[in-house]
Each structure stands twice: as structure tokens, then as C-alpha cells.
Amino acid sequence: MTAETGARLTIDLGALAHNHAVLLKQAQGAELAPVVKADGYGLGVGPVARRLHESGARTFYVARVAEGEALRRELGGREARIYVFDGAVGDLARFEAAKLTPVLTSAEQAKRWTGPCALHVDTGMNRIGVSIEEAETLAHSGRRPDLILSHLGRAAEPDHPRNASQLERFRQAIAAFPGVPASLAASAGMHLSPDYLFDQVRPGISLYGGGPLEVSDARLRAVATLTAPILQIRDLRAGEAVGYGAMFTAPAPMRIALAAAGYADGVLRTAHGKTSGFVGGQRRAVVAITMDLIALDVSEGQAALGDEVEFLGPNIQLDDLAAAAGSVAHECLVRLSARAERIYLG
Ligand SMILES: *Cc1c(COP(=O)(O)O)cnc(C)c1O
Numbered sequence: 001m002t003a004e005t006g007a008r009l010t011i012d013l014g015a016l017a018h019n020h021a022v023l024l025k026q027a028q029g030a031e032l033a034p035v036v037k038a039d040g041y042g043l044g045v046g047p048v049a050r051r052l053h054e055s056g057a058r059t060f061y062v063a064r065v066a067e068g069e070a071l072r073r074e075l076g077g078r079e080a081r082i083y084v085f086d087g088a089v090g091d092l093a094r095f096e097a098a099k100l101t102p103v104l105t106s107a108e109q110a111k112r113w114t115g116p117c118a119l120h121v122d123t124g125m126n127r128i129g130v131s132i133e134e135a136e137t138l139a140h141s142g143r144r145p146d147l148i149l150s151h152l153g154r155a156a157e158p159d160h161p162r163n164a165s166q167l168e169r170f171r172q173a174i175a176a177f178p179g180v181p182a183s184l185a186a187s188a189g190m191h192l193s194p195d196y197l198f199d200q201v202r203p204g205i206s207l208y209g210g211g212p213l214e215v216s217d218a219r220l221r222a223v224a225t226l227t228a229p230i231l232q233i234r235d236l237r238a239g240e241a242v243g244y245g246a247m248f249t250a251p252a253p254m255r256i257a258l259a260a261a262g263y264a265d266g267v268l269r270t271a272h273g274k275t276s277g278f279v280g281g282q283r284r285a286v287v288a289i290t291m292d293l294i295a296l297d298v299s300e301g302q303a304a305l306g307d308e309v310e311f312l313g314p315n316i317q318l319d320d321l322a323a324a325a326g327s328v329a330h331e332c333l334v335r336l337s338a339r340a341e342r343i344y345l346g
Contacts, residue, residue, distance in 0.1 A: 007228040007261035007340040010313075011043050013051040014346030015221035019207050020055045022219050026190050030197045033059035035186070035204035037067055037085070042266075042334040043208060043224055046074035047344050052207070053078050061103075061202055065090055068100040083147075085128075087120070088113035103149065107134050110143060118147040118183075123169035124162060125153035132173045139176035147200065148174050148182045155188035155196075156214050163192055174198075187212045209318050210329030216317040224333060225313030226340060228261035229306050230279070233298065242295045247272060248287040254299045257284075259309040262292040266336035267311050267321075274324035278315035279307050286311075312336075 024032050034057050040048035049060060049071055059081045062068045068084045081101060088095070088102040088109040095102060095113075103118040104110050105128045110119070119138070122129035129150065130138070150170045154160040167184070174182045181199035187206035189196045191213065203212075208224065211217035236242070236250040250256075259277060263269040269289045276283035277294065280302040288295040296309065312321055312332070322329045 005229065005231075005260060007226060007265040008308075008343060009265075009336055009340040010225040010227070010343045010345060011047065012221070012223055012225070012345045013047060015209065015223045016048060016051050016207060017055050017346070019209060019220050019223065020052060020057070023187075023190065023201070023203050023206055024056075027201050028194055028197055031059060031181075031200040032057060033061060033083075033183070033200050033202050034207055035061040035202050036071060037061065037063040037204070038334045039067070039070075041204060041208045041330065042336045044342070044344070045071055049074055049080075050078070051346070053080060059083065059200070061085060061204075065094050065098075065100065069094065069098045072098040072100070083118055085120070088117070101146070104145070105129050107138070110138055117145050118149055119145040119177075121148060121150045121170070121173040123150040123166040123173065125151055125166070127151070127153070132169060135173050136176045144177065145180060148177055148180055149200075149202070150184050151186065152184065152189045152192075152196075155186065155192060156212070158192055158213070163189075163196075167195060188214075205329050205333075208329075208333055210322075210333075211319050214319060214322070214328065216319045222312075222314045222318065224318070224336060226261065226265065226267065226311045226336065227308045227313070228259040228265070228294070228311065229308055230257045230303060231260050231293070231305070232258040233303065233305060234258070243288040243290050243293075247290075248295065254297060256287065256295045257298045257303050257307075257309070258293045258295055259311075260292070261294050261309075261311055261340070262290050264291045264337060265340045266332075267294060268325035268327060268332060268335060270327070271321060271325035275311070275321050276316060278310040278313075279303050283315070284309075 087105040120129035154162040183200035185196045185201045187203040209222045242248045272289040277296045284296040318329045
């Protein structure tokens with residue numbers, strides 16, 4: 001039994017460094033520029049970015065200006081380029097003060113900001129970025145960004161024809177900027193083929209243990225582990241319900257354990273009935289998830305008060321939890337809340 005009574009989030013920075021090394025090999029010489037937006041995918045941008053810097057990363061991506069400012073503070077005096085996906089928005093003095101580099105996403109931004117920048121070209125995802133024609137116009141006006149990037153919309157589906165068409169449009173866009181480095185692939189795109197690697201890759205989720213194709217990848221290690229102790233064990237008669245409403249009704253007599261974690265700690269409520277908790281060397285069905293408690297079926301095998309149950313980690317993999325919740329690994333990580341006690345290893 002441990003001293004802690006609630007959920008505990010263990011963040012294994014050694015596993016992060018391991019995943020970085022695996023992806024670096026996959027990058028085949030392209031620069032690996034980690035994406036650490038949303039507080040390092042919920043795992044703490046300071047410890048995450050410092051560990052990646054130690055592994056050799058010198059270029060980082062965030063989404064928002066405030067995230068860039070926080071990252072610059074967390075890196076202290078360490079030398080690093082910080083790109084901001086949102087581009088040159090808001091008070092531009094903030095970019096200069098924190099030495100942030102905008103990823104320009106429109107022709108208007110290219111007028112507002114004349115300093116060092118990357119240029120985001122939309123090649124068919126229709127989310128953000130300048131069109132190929134706008135990029136060509138900028139090139140003809142003599143504008144030379146430090147990097148040209150684009151983002152793939154269907155890279156987790158290797159056979160989707162959109163990948164090849166985006167690759168072709170990207171090649172067209174970069175042809176307007178001879179000599180300027182290019183970046184197309186995030187975690188999933190890195191695994192399509194070496195054609196997608198270019199000069200720099202921008203993985204996020206795979207650094208944190210999520211498989212590039214939305215299923216777990218045995219080469220990657222779990223960075224985040226969420227555990228909680230069993231607070232109570234109770235026997236149910238057939239027909240008795242657990243928790244609010246009718247989330248779960250025992251079909252037969254059974255024994256359940258209540259562990260001290262809930263959706264307030266970030267275990268997505270929609271995963272109940274489909275995910276498991278790992279305790280006593282076995283996976284046990286999670287039958288209900290409330291704000292503070294998770295109910296598991298412990299009718300078979302051993303489980304005792306105080307035993308730690310893993311809800312995410314090496315045994316309950318991120319991609320499986322995401323699939324059970326009807327979500328993606330990215331969301332499972334960023335939802336991990338501040339309530340769970342955090343411990344950093346390595
Ligand atoms: C979030 C993001 C990434 C990283 O994506 P992952 O799927 O986490 O690897 C890369 N590039 C852009 C433009 C992004 O928005």
C-alpha cells in the first residue's frame with residue numbers, strides 16, 4: 001500500500017528519450033523537430049522539452065504564442081528555435097521578446113511579419129496555410145522563408161490516395177523556393193515512405209508513445225502511466241447497478257473494485273465497458289467511470305484494498321485506451337489532468 005490515496009501520473013523521460021532515438025533512426029538523416037504543443041501533449045512542456053534537448057533536439061513546435069513563451073522560459077538559456085504554428089498573430093512584439101519564429105499561414109501574415117519565419121502551404125488538408133499560388137507569388141516577390149512546411153490529412157491511412165496527391169502538391173510548392181529546407185511529415189507521415197521525410201520531420205504523438213498508425217507500435221515505449229489504488233471492494237447481486245443512472249448493472253453476482261481515479265483525472269468517460277484496468281498481473285474490465293472512481297470487475301483472480309491499478313501505461317496501451325474511448329491518443333494524453341499526482345522518472 002502506498003502513501004498516495006489518489007491517481008498518480010508517472011512520466012518516464014527515459015521512455016521519451018528511447019522513442020526519440022527510434023524516430024531519429026526512422027528519420028534517416030532528416031532533422032527531428034519535436035512538437036510540444038498543448039504543454040508537451042499534457043505531459044509537462046518543461047521536463048519534456050529539456051529531455052528532448054538533451055537528446056539533441058534544437059527545433060521545437062508549439063501552436064500558440066503563449067506556449068512558445070512558456071517553452072522559452074522552461075528551456076532557460078538552452079539554444080533552440082521555437083516555431084509557432086498559429087503564425088504571426090496578435091502582438092508581434094511577443095515573438096521578438098521570446099525569440100519565437102512564426103509559421104506564416106496567410107499572405108496577410110507575410111505582410112505583417114518580415115523577420116525569420118517558416119511558411120505553411122496547404123496541400124489539400126484544407127485546414128490552415130497559404131495556397132500553392134500564394135506561395136509562388138511570395139517566392140516571386142523575393143520572400144525566402146527559413147522553412148517550407150505542410151501537413152498531411154490522411155497519413156494514418158497509408159493507402160489513402162490523398163497522401164500521394166499532397167506529396168505531389170508539396171513538391172510543386174517547394175520548387176518555388178530552391179534551397180529552402182522542407183518539412184511534411186508528422187508521426188504518421190514518417191512511416192509512409194522515405195519520400196515523405198524531406199529535410200525535417202515533426203513528430204508529436206509517437207514521441208509520447210502513440211503508434212503512428214493509431215495502433216500501438218512495439219518499438220515505442222509508454223511515456224505516461226496512470227495508476228490509482230483500490231479504495232473499496234464490494235460484492236454485487238445480480239441486477240444491482242453501479243454508479244449513476246444505469247452505466248452498469250451486474251448481470252450475475254460479481255465482485256467489483258473501486259479505484260481512486262476518474263474522468264477528473266483524465267480517463268475518458270466514454271471508455272467504460274471497453275477498456276480495462278491492469279492489477280494483479282491481469283486485465284480487468286472497467287465497468288463504470290465516474291468523476292472520482294472507476295469500477296472494475298474483479299470477480300476472478302486476486303485484488304486487494306490498496307493494490308495499484310494501471311489505467312494507462314505499458315499494460316494498458318495508449319492507442320487501446322483511445323480506441324475504447326472512441327478518441328485518438330492525442331486527446332487521451334492532453335486530457336490527463338492536474339489532479340493526478342505527477343512523478344517524473346529519468
Ligand atoms: C500537431 C502537429 C504535428 C504533430 O502531429 P502528431 O500526429 O502528434 O505527430 C505536426 N505538424 C503540425 C502542423 C501539427 O499541427
